[in-house]
Amino acid sequence: MAAGGADDPIEHLIGLLSRLPGLGRRSARRAVLKMLMRPEQQMLPLAEALQKAAEAVRPCGVCGNLDARDPCxxxxxxxxxxxxxxxxxxxxxxxxxxxxxxxxxxxxxxxxxxxxxxxxxxxxxxxxxxxxxxxxxxxxxxxxxxxxxxxxxxxxxxxxxxxxxxxxxxxxLAQGVPIGGALDVLDEGTLAAALKARRSV
Amino acid sequence: MAAGGADDPIEHLIGLLSRLPGLGRRSARRAVLKMLMRPEQQMLPLAEALQKAAEAVRPCGVCGNLDARDPCxxxxxxxxxxxxxxxxxxxxxxxxxxxxxxxxxxxxxxxxxxxxxxxxxxxxxxxxxxxxxxxxxxxxxxxxxxxxxxxxxxxxxxxxxxxxxxxxxxxxLAQGVPIGGALDVLDEGTLAAALKARRSV
Structure with missing residues (x-):
């Protein structure tokens, strides 16, 4: 928005970043601004890491895990x-x-x-x-x-x-009360499952 | 964590992304996973946009704005x-x-x-x-x-x-009540400034 039009590299970058889960347009803007303050230290390493990951990481042919090696x-x-x-x-x-x-x-x-x-x-x-x-x-x-x-x-x-x-x-996997979980906030399904699968102590 | 050690490209990328404001380690992981599903469509364009922005964007010599052109x-x-x-x-x-x-x-x-x-x-x-x-x-x-x-x-x-x-x-800039701002949640300083700078209607 600072500069002009859709071919503006800043706007383009903000648009791509804001599509990531967890990042809205507002936080994408903040992130881009922060990176632009130190492009060599922050932007280029991130660009390189993205490129490397995109090139190297593939689903493991055995298990389907994502890894730079296959088998993973x-x-x-x-x-x-x-x-x-x-x-x-x-x-x-x-x-x-x-x-x-x-x-x-x-x-x-x-x-x-x-x-x-x-x-x-x-x-x-x-x-x-x-x-x-x-x-x-x-x-x-x-x-x-x-x-x-x-x-x-x-x-x-x-x-x-x-x-x-x-x-x-x-x-x-066993179903039941999560570790650290207070009973009164748990849903009925979990409570019922935990009760049904109760164990002797 | 999926793969081994610090030279793992996935871990490296998650580490860099999680340093951005608004992204913690958890959301960085989600973002990387989402991008890895479609590396050519999501990761490489982002890598390219970052590189372009890092190379092209500089502070404007006149006003200090960040832009791909100078003057901005x-x-x-x-x-x-x-x-x-x-x-x-x-x-x-x-x-x-x-x-x-x-x-x-x-x-x-x-x-x-x-x-x-x-x-x-x-x-x-x-x-x-x-x-x-x-x-x-x-x-x-x-x-x-x-x-x-x-x-x-x-x-x-x-x-x-x-x-x-x-x-x-x-x-x-004028100081006063923000548009859409309810009075009862405003701080005293803003209320006092708004009252002091009151205008005839």
């Missing part, structure tokens, strides 16, 4: 338990589980969940590649770490049916 | 009233005034305000260049559009003193 660093890691595969909806979930340092096996990214409304059928998800991985006979347990939504539950049911013939053990 | 598009604009110069603290303020389409003259970016605590003295601000512009004799009025803070008021007082010998008319 997790699939290559010799310390990972290769008989344990955690099935997730997307890469964001894989990253969240990695941050929790809770899973010591491998992953498989479905690329979505079954959704009648969204028009997502089994053929849209990475289910055949998962079956192919299991057919190699090394996997002993598949953990379904799918979202606790209707579509997530539908997908889990479908996968359980599809995986049964393989003889692999299929488990899913 | 505003200083070049033949429709602007050249006898009216609005003095602002920073480029963000200039952009805000431009968005308001309220100023039809030129600008002068001070690059800060006087601050005893911050150690900002008159020599740190673009005051000499402003006096040099006025010495050309074409400017008739200087509007001080400085923040309504202690430092802003100090700077306005100082500038008024410095500009007096030039004979140029010096004005400042």
């Amino acid at each position: 660093s997790i699939c290559r890691d010799p310390d990972r338990e290769r008989e344990l595969v955690c099935v997730v909806e997307g890469v964001a979930d894989l990253w969240a589980l990695e941050r929790a340092h809770a899973h010591r096996g491998l992953y498989h990214v479905l690329g979505g969940t079954l959704s009648a409304l969204g028009g997502t059928g089994p053929e849209d998800l990475s289910i055949q590649p998962l079956l192919a991985r299991l057919a190699e006979g090394k996997v002993e347990e598949v953990i379904l770490a799918l979202p606790a939504t209707v579509d997530g539950a539908t997908t889990a049911h479908y996968l359980t049916d599809r995986l049964r013939p393989t003889g692999v053990r299929v488990t899913r | 598009s505003i200083c070049r604009d033949p429709d602007r009233e050249r006898e009216l110069v609005c003095v602002v603290e920073g480029v963000a303020d200039l952009w805000a005034l431009e968005r308001a389409h309220a100023h039809r003259g030129l600008y002068h970016v001070l690059g800060g305000t006087l601050s005893a605590l911050g150690g900002t003295g008159p020599e740190d601000l673009s005051i000499q260049p402003l006096l040099a512009r006025l010495a050309e004799g074409k400017v008739e009025e200087v509007i001080l559009a400085l923040p309504a803070t202690v430092d802003g008021a100090t700077t306005a007082h100082y500038l008024t003193d410095r500009l007096r010998p030039t004979g140029v008319r010096v004005t400042r």
